[in-house]
Amino acid sequence: MNLKDLILQEYKTFAPNASTAVPKVLREESIKQLSEWGIPTIKQEEWKYTNLKSILETPFKLNGGNGKAEGLHYYNINAYKLVFVNGILNATLSDTKGIEAFATLKSISEAEPAVLEKHFNKFHPFKDGLQASNLAFAQHGVYLHVAKGKVLPKPIIVYFLADTTQGPILAQPRNLVVLEQGASVKWIESFQSTGNDTSFTNICSEFFLHQDSHLEQYKFQEENDKAYHVGTSQVVHLEKSYSHSAVMTWSGALVRNNLNIHLGAEYCEAHLYGLYLGNNNRHIDNHTLVDHAKPNCYSNELYKGILDDQSTGVFNGKIWVQKDAQKTNAFQSNKNVLLSAKATMNTKPQLEIFADDVKCSHGATVGQLDEEALFFLRARGIPVAQARLLLMQAFSDDVLNKITIPELQEEITATLAQRLRP
Amino acid sequence: MLSIKNLQARVEEKEILKGINLEVKAGEVHAIMGPNGSGKSTLASILAGRETYEVTGGSITFEGKDLLELSPEDRAREGVFLAFQYPVEIPGVSTINFLKTAVNAIREYRGEEAMDAVSFLKMMKEKTKVVEIDETLLKRSLNEGFSGGEKKRNEIFQMAMLEPKLAVLDETDSGLDIDALKIVANGVNKLRSKNNAVIVVTHYQRLLDYIVPDYVHVLYNGRIVKSGTKELALELEAKGYDWIKNENTAV
Incomplete structure (x- = not known):
């Protein structure tokens, strides 16, 4: 059975018991979209260089199986900690003691409907079959709601481990982080895998930044050579909010990181950083979007890659400056070093500017040491x-x-x- | 210390060195002069092991070892130092950072223990005085945003840190005003000893007012066409390179 049908079939079992925190109508609409659109193929412009065909026939298990957290590598930091194995929270290994003084932390399936209604699924410029699937199955994942003016005293790190010792695993976590006015969070996602079978992580993390809030988010990809990863992070900015994203990939068989930033009010600032190291046959794709929807915002983007052996890198950096967004400052740079004659880099800056009083610059280089x-x-x-x-x-x-x-x-x-x- | 015999080299199809002979003993300073394109910098580059040149004949022996058989890093570890004509800029690598690696790579090669951070910093402080270089420069990315003089001083500072047996200064005077030239020359002089040797490659005589050579060689068209003492440099300065050119086309 191919991947699309596998997911559609699993949905029939999943749907009756799904949490109603996520409105049923959203799930139904999404599963219909998946059914229509299918898994993205290279015929779609956004997927031109990244081909998922090698996992289309893999007999993935979608319900978590009996994953174990053996072999999980913990970073040496003082942080609130959450551990997901095959997409399911392992409460025993998690430790978020004390966080309740600053924020509400729950499973997305238990999120407050009113908060969800206001902040969930608010920006999805490139919804495709995989994002639709993620939304249809939105059940496991972190819901973090940081109260007005609260600064998390330490970072929060979320480990997503794929354990394939019992067979191939598909996990689809969905996270929502809401920062109320003046709140501040450092959020870290770590992706890891164990076992010799194929894993596929199809994750979506949404961040909603109210006025004057401050987000730092990190994504570290260290899954093994059997791991496929498609991840979407979306950041919605309200007035004078600040985000700083750093996405680093140095392992995995195929990794696609989408980072979409919506500067939806004035005086916002977004920094986007990426680093990717390719070797062997690794394929690393970074798609970013900075949507300048309102005036007087600033964005700065720097992605760098080193590619060796037969590895492939993709960078697509979109900057939209909408008609309204006068006095925009937007900078983008993508620099690549190829260490081998067989390594490939596809880089594409894509600026669409509809305002006339803006400062935008971009540059892309591919070279050797x-x-x-x-x-x-x-x-x-x-x-x-x-x-x-x-x-x-x-x-x-x-x-x-x-x-x-x-x-x-x-x-x-x-x-x-x-x-x-x- | 260094013995070059009938050295011939080319870059791509162009013959540049057509049989160089040169003997350098410990404690000596040799100046190699010559007009543009005579092969001076090629000779300096070949001594350091730059791979863009192909040696087609002859030999270079350094302290009894076949220098041409050694990689650039092993030449450096044997005690050869090249001060670059055009010092490179390396974003993200500070002088201190790479020198620490270099000093310990050389010590390891010699079977010595790695230098600890305290001794390294102490040595660095001493050597910055020799070449009058600002310590804060050394913490910045190598040569990035440095003036011409600062770059050349940095080369001599590296030489002071690495304590080579043979230093090859490739047009270290180019682009320097007279004050910078004096500082650089002064640094080189302080590092001179009876155990090491210096080859000064230069187009102009003026550097040799400050680094006084024991021997002067004139390179023209890939060969050493005249050798003498420091007076030869003055004669060249007075008569110009046409004197050499005419003499050699006449033969």
């Missing part, structure tokens, strides 16, 4: 492998520096250095 710099370092006595590593680390550093949690920055930097070592 600087030979002259390499020779220089060798001529100073540094062995060639170490010299290459130094240059690659220097290249990555201006993204890694954007991790504002020092112990996390240190750990990720060390992990990536290890990964880049020949």
Whole structure:
């Protein structure tokens, strides 16, 4: 049975017991869309370079199975912690003690309907079959509602582990984070997998930022070579809110990260950072959108990639400056280093500007490590492998520096250095 | 220390060095002068192991070892240092950062223990004084946004840190005003000893007022056509390179 039919069939079992927090009509509409649209193919413009066909016949289990959290790697940080295994929360391994003084934390299936009605599924510029499927199955996932003026005293980290020791797993978590006026959160998503079978994570995280709120979100992809990942993060900004997103991918078989930012009110600021390291046959696709809908907003985007072996990278960066959005400042840069003649990078900045008083710039480069710099370092006595590593680390550093949690920055930097070592 | 015999080299199809012979002993300073395109920088680059040149004949022996057999990093670890004509900029790599790696790579090669952070910083402080370089520059990305003089001073600072046996200065004077030139030359002089040697590659005589050579060689059209003492440099300055060119086309 192909993936679409598998999901449609599973829905029949799932629907009668589904939480009513997410309106039934949304689920029904979405499952209908999946049925019509199917799983995205390379015939769709947004999926031109990313082909999911190798998992279309995989007999995935959708209901979580009996996943275990063995082998989960915990980051060395002081944070509220949530652990999901195969899309289901493992309460024993989670620890969010004390968070209730600042925020409401629940499963999305228990979210307050009034809050959901106002903040859930509010921005979906590129809804496709997979996003529709995610919405139809919105049941497991984090609902975090940070109260007005509250600053979470430590970051919250959510681990999503795929355990395939009992067979292939498809997980579709759905998260909603609402920041009331002046609230502030550091949110971290970590994706990992164990076992030798195929895993497919189809996740969606939504962030709704009220006036003057402050979001930092990180996404670290370290699933194994059998892991497929399609993730969508959507950030909706209201007045004077601030977001800082950093998406880092250094493993997984196929990874597609969508990051959609909607600057829906004046004086908002969004920073988007990405780093991806490809090797072997890895495929890493980053699609970003910054939608400047209102005047006087600022966005800055920097994505960098290092691709080795036969790996493939995709970057698509859309910036929309709508008619209303005068005095927009929008900057975008995508820089890539290819270490091998067989590595491929497809980069496409896509600016659509309908306002006339704006400052926008973009740049995309694909090149090799600087030979002259390499020779220089060798001529100073540094062995060639170490010299290459130094240059690659220097290249990555201006993204890694954007991790504002020092112990996390240190750990990720060390992990990536290890990964880049020949 | 260094023995170059009948060295021939080309880049792509173009022959650049057509049989260079040069003997350098410990404690000596040799100046290599010559008009543009004579092969001066090629010689400097080949000594350091730059791969864009193909050596087609001859030999280079350094401290009894076949230099041409060694990788650029091993040459550096054996004690060869090239001060670049055009110092490279490396965004994201600070001078301190790569020098720490370099110093320890060289120590490891020599079977010495890695230098701890405290000793390294102490050494760095001492050497910054030799070349009068601002310490804050060394914490910044290598040569990024540095003035011409700062870049060249940084090269000499690296030389001071790495303590090479043979230093090759490739047009270190180019682009320097007289004050910067004096500082750079002064730095080189402080590093001179009876155990090390310096090859100064330059187009102009003026650097040699400050770094006084024991021998001067004139390179023209891929060969050393004249060798002498420091007076030769003055003669060149007075007569110009046409003197050499005419003499050699006449032969």
